[in-house]
Amino acid sequence: MTGGFSGQGRPNQGLPRLPTPPSGWPIGSYETYEGAQRAVEHLAGQDFPVTEVTIVGVDLMLVERIVGRLTWGKVLGTGALSGAWFGLFVGILLAYFSSQGVSLVPVLVGVVAGVLFGLGFAAVSYMSTRGRRDFASASQLVAGRYDVLCQPRNAERGRDLLAKLSMRPSGGTP
DSSP states (O other): OOOTTOOTTSOOSSOOSSOOOOOSEEEEEESSHHHHHHHHHHHHHTTOOGGGEEEEEEEEEEEEEEEEEOOHHHHHHHHHHHHHHHHHHHHHHHHHTOTTOSOSHHHHHHHHHHHHHHHHHHHHHHHHTTTSOOEEEEEEEEEEEEEEEEOHHHHHHHHHHHHHHHTSOTTOOO
């Protein structure tokens, strides 16, 4: 399975290197990305030239979902944990390239130093917000609708195939 930005499975067929508005005629419009993806999967299953199809998100929104409240304990715990992981990595590298043979001392020093630096950076970062952002969140770019566009030479056929898909029961497969 390939993502929307990956090039695997889709050879570079004149794709623009710079951001360019999409071209083509609308052959379907869907409330969710899943619906638009289902439509393109249906087209692919009908031997439609899907390289001429584009899914376009329209009316983009940045949605920030709050996942929890930040406290000093959570901030310092997260900082210590991320610092410990980085310190462990550095310690393992130091132990591997050490000329003193097998020793856990570099690993322990790396973990302890990582925890201290992680605590310090997390504390300074959290203190700098001065209580203005005492929550953690996850951001996501979503669209109000998703249009499926197709190049004009196959747009009518694509529209006909998607009309047949829309007549299926909602639980049907593409």
